[in-house]
Amino acid sequence: MDTENAGVMLSEDIEKLFTLAAAQEKREQYREMLETAQRASELDPGSAQALALKARALQKLERISEATIANDQALLLDTNLPLAWINRSGLQIIQERFPDGLRSAIRATELAPKDARAWANKGMALFHLNNLPGALSAMNQSLSCDPDFLFALQVKGDILRRFGRMHELVDIMRHALEIAPMDSFCLALMIQGLRALEGYSELPPFTKRLSELTPDSPFAWDSHMRALRALGQFEEASEAIDRLLELDPDNERIWTIKADNLYRLRRYREAAQAAEKALHYDQQYAPARRIHEKAVRLMYQRKEKRQK
Incomplete structure (x- = not known):
């Protein structure tokens, strides 16, 4: 085989590895991505792209120092490599160097204006610099490049929540949860949006899923309990209430x-006992006192009827 043909085959092999690494990143297979990038580096030690892919995998694996070294090496080989600038901005944001991260992200968007990651990094830097309108604009640009980019959907959703734009938040979280139905951050945003809009009939599937994913989260169980009670499903709400008390037994x-x-379930004796428990922690807690008085009154009325 002549040198030219060997070079073509080597180039094709490396390109296949680059494609594989990109697919592994989308599937969040970061260890496999790192192995693929290392194989590409071994085939072509002077490849800036291979080093940048290695840096990206290391960043995703939270090996930040190693990622920074590999990415700096990539930029030494190619100062105009878009992925290396995307990596640099992401690493700087992780290190809370937000102005530097913004500058690097801007450079990345100049080199790769159709790369969703570059715009998302710009948006994230602006988010941390408290420029929420700018961050939202950048996330919109990111999603115009890739409408299914989960990270951009998450950050955009959080910005919409902060702006109180709950209808838009719910719409975008519907899309996000089609992509990642078990993503706890998206579930929490969806729940906050629906609660704000009083969309209780839609809440239980989301609150149940979040409580299963995060069984130690008071927010998840509180949201599930509120949704069920708002729908009049008091028996079903009992499990969520008991779980909340396991997490915080001294909460009046x-x-x-x-x-x-329990009062709504006409279990007046148990309702009075639960109210007494609340008053044990705060004797002046008016809501508990009112329920206790009503439960005790109805408990005795029921007793009198039985005696007659």
């Missing part, structure tokens, strides 16, 4: 909700 507010829930 949760004991009062338990008392109210």
Whole structure:
């Protein structure tokens, strides 16, 4: 085989590895991506792209120092390599060097204006610099490059939440959850949006999923409990209330909700006991006192009826 043909085959092999590494990144297979990038570097030790891919895999694996070294080496070989600038901005943002991260992200968008990651990094830097309108614009640009880019959807959703644009938040989280139905951050944003819009009928599937994914999260169980109670599903809400009390047994507010829930289920004796528990932690807590008085009154009325 002549040298020219060997060079062509080597180039094709490396390109295949680059394509494989990009696919592995999308599938979040970062260890495999690192192995692929290292193989590409071994085939062509002078490849800036291979080094940049290695740096990206190391960054995703949270090996920040190694990622920075590999990425700096890539930029020494090619100062105009878009991926290396995307990496640099991401690493600088991780290191909380937000002005530097913004400058690097701007350079990345100049070199690769159709790369969703470059615009997302610009948006993230602006987000941390408290320029939320600029961050939202950059995330929109990122999503125009890749409408399914989950990171950009997450950050855009959080910005919309901060702006109080809940209808838009819910719409964008529907799309995000089609892509990643078990993503806890997207579920939390969807729940916050629906709660703000009082969309209780839609909430239980999302709150149940989040409580299963994050069983130690008070937010998840509180949201699930509120959704079920708003729909009048008091029996079903009991499990969520009990879980909240396991997480925070001294919380008079949760004991009062338990008392109210039992009261609505006409379990007056248990309701009075739960209210007493709330009053044990705060004797002046008016909601607990009111439920206790009502539960005790109805408990005695029921007893009198039985005696007659």
